[in-house]
Amino acid sequence: MHPQTTCQSLTSRYRDSGSAYVVKASSLYDISEKSVKERASMPVRTKKSRERDYLILDIHYLHVILLLEAYEIKRTEEMVLWLKDLDNDAKKDILVSIEILKEFGPRLGRPHVDTITGSKIKNLKELRVNSKNRPFRIFFVFDPKRNAILLIGGNKATSKKFYPNMIKKSEELYSEYLGDL
Structure with missing residues (x-):
């Protein structure tokens, strides 16, 4: 599954709320191997977590940019x-x-x-x-x-x-x- 598709499915799921979401970091590493149904059931919470293995993501501003640049x-x-x-x-x-x-x-x-x-x-x-x-x-x-x-x-x-x-x-x-x- 393409990362942009994953981002779009999460974005459409939470389009109207506009707040930050907490997603378990361990689930981000293997997200491309999960089916759409499995990704939809991933732990997404609207409250802040103090645990280190959680990341706060603002779904509306999440962009993945890969910059591979060789300098002249x-x-x-x-x-x-x-x-x-x-x-x-x-x-x-x-x-x-x-x-x-x-x-x-x-x-x-x-x-x-x-x-x-x-x-x-x-x-x-x-x-x-x-x-x-x-x-x-x-x-x-x-x-x-x-x-x-x-x-x-x-x-x-x-x-x-x-x-x-x-x-x-x-x-x-x-x-x-x-x-x-």
Whole structure:
């Protein structure tokens, strides 16, 4: 049985009351396997319950939305050149992290992504990749269209001034990118 059909049958059953209903949570998991007659006899109450296995549902505003979205990943020329110069193990680990970023987008957080402070770019972030005890960092930002722009990458262990240098270069590259839009 399609979830929308289930929602419609419950909605038509309680169309006129307009109040919240409490439905046992365990019955929601296997609702698609039940017949229409069985679903009609499911425990639906109009009073509030303090038990944890109950959910309050407002039938008139119940919507199920499945959002499967992969974010677009764009790379600067500098990023592509840097990536080409790496060994295969590092490339593989970095590409796995980029795929994770592509799947989760702005929702991805630590330990994969961290926000950079001290930059003129408000939402400058770093993709954190460790490959054979080498701490690679890829600086990126989400543009106004919510695309991830991989600006530049580097090995954090190579310089004490890694972050100031990378922040400056990232700001320059992002300004160029915005100018090209």
